[in-house]
Amino acid sequence: MLRFTIRRVIETIPVLLGVVSIVFMFIHLIPGDAALVLLGERANEASLTRIRAQLGLDQPLYVQYGHYLGSLARLDIGKSVRTNRPVLDEAMGRFPATIELALSALLISSVVGVTGGIVAGVGRGRMPDHFARVFSLLGVSIPIFWLGLVLIWVFAVQLHWLPSDGRLAATTKYAPQTGFVMIDALIQGNSRLFFDALSHLTLPALALSTVPMAVTMRMTRSAMLEVLRADYIRTARSKGLRERVITVRHAFKNASLPVVTTIGLQVGFLLSGAILTETIFSWPGIGRWVFESILNRDYPIVQGMSLIIAVIFVVVNLIVDLVYGALDPRINYK
């Protein structure tokens, strides 16, 4: 297991280096004078010179690349053109909101997706299976940004059951400790804060969870169908084991490997889906911040956040591979 882990970690290094290089080239994709594009046509020469020096655009490409790698080693991923504050500092204040949203969506999609997939696989050809197949097909076909708007229209505009935007009501008092509102509410024993946060989180988490839920359900159903055809399942039945024991202890345990991989790979979707979801629900996370930076042409933020999100994605994929290797001993010996 240790050799497998070391090998996978070493294989990740060139991928990370490649990611860094692509992100570095991002600024150079901008057609024309990048400084002029960033500051606009009316910027004076002094401002243009300052921004060129700040971004290193007045240096040869290889010097810029060297400086970029050096600054990354110091955890400096650039400064906002608008606020002149470090991108990392600004991101840290917004990360908890996105993590709270993404984890909630991952929890919903995993629980509902796995349960639905198991029920569909065990009851193949019956109503639960048909329902699960239709649901998962619709789930991967519905655009997440449209689903978000429909949820707002139904639950906020028509029924007035849930709020449509923000993380908390404007009148709710909140003293951040961890930055995660629901955790802070539990720590502080503030039930009003907890339920206010929960009500605001519900619609965006539901919207964001739909596609991963559908994908997880499809994969779980497919994996269960394959495992349920195995000889050892027939043996377990002939031994007189109850169907529930067979399903959970034998079938699902062996079907869980591809399901774990699928769930892990949904993190990438959750990170990019957060940009759309946070924009629709005015959720104060990094996704909405990146989108606003694009509109404001604050490209250092877009560049820095692209790097952070890509690195998270690579690390999560590595963790999924390692978990897969831990669950399936055969992987270690390849």
Added chain:
Amino acid sequence: MTAMAPVTGVGMRAPLVVRKRRTPWTDAWARLRRDQAALVGFGLLFTMILLAIAAPLVATHDPLDQELLKRLKPPSAEFWFGTDDLGRDVFSRILYGGRISLRVGITAVIMGTTIGAFLGSVAGYAGGWVDSVISRAMEIVLAFPGTLLAIAVVAARGPGLENTLLAVGLVSVPVYARLMRGSVLSLREREFVTAARCLGASDRRILFQHILPNGLTPLIVQATLGIAGAIVEAAALGFLGLGAQPPAPEWGAMLTDGRNFLLNAPWAMIFPGLAIMMTVLGFNLFGDGLRDALDPQMKQ
């Protein structure tokens, strides 16, 4: 063809029975025709594509025509899907928007499959350092979540339909490259490749005239499913204001406009979203059916 003419009595012959020769492709076609879900998907696709092509004939109004006195009107006999905030007919805009979305989706996938198939087949056939370099490059691109990469490309190049097409197409290249590489790796050891080599065929000829045509099946299936994804990606970029610019009737941009009027004109949001969903559902249903129909052949 197999012909049989059994003798049934003295001097009598039964009518000649000619059976069509069965090939994997005819079997796949028969399976596809029996798949009701795939047929429904094909029907949806055919309808959406036909409506998009026939938009000038079917549309009841000019999609760019503004009638400010009739803004935010509900669906009626005059405006089948209602009007938007500038008094434009939503139904007509959806029809013309279909042209944009289908064009972007299909063109982006053609770009992705062409580049991806080329890279993947070269990587799979050449092997060695060529395979390593191409595979690592594809892994690096795949390290970025697709939508984020597309947003970053369009953000750098500037909003617009052409950059949307470029971004969505480029983002899909690694998927097709990996698929093609897998196909080529399994095909290059086959007997027909060995035979072609023995006959003196060059590597280029073997790759592009023998291996590539036989390895296209999984690519075709993935491309069909990929068009669905490309349409959603393009609509997402349009929703964020990075796609086709106003006043173009792009579905994603129509959702952004409709978002501001959920309270008093929800139709401006509902119908464009339904159009996206129906189109994507059609491609997904048909693509799933195609995969199931071709699956036994792929296993061969």
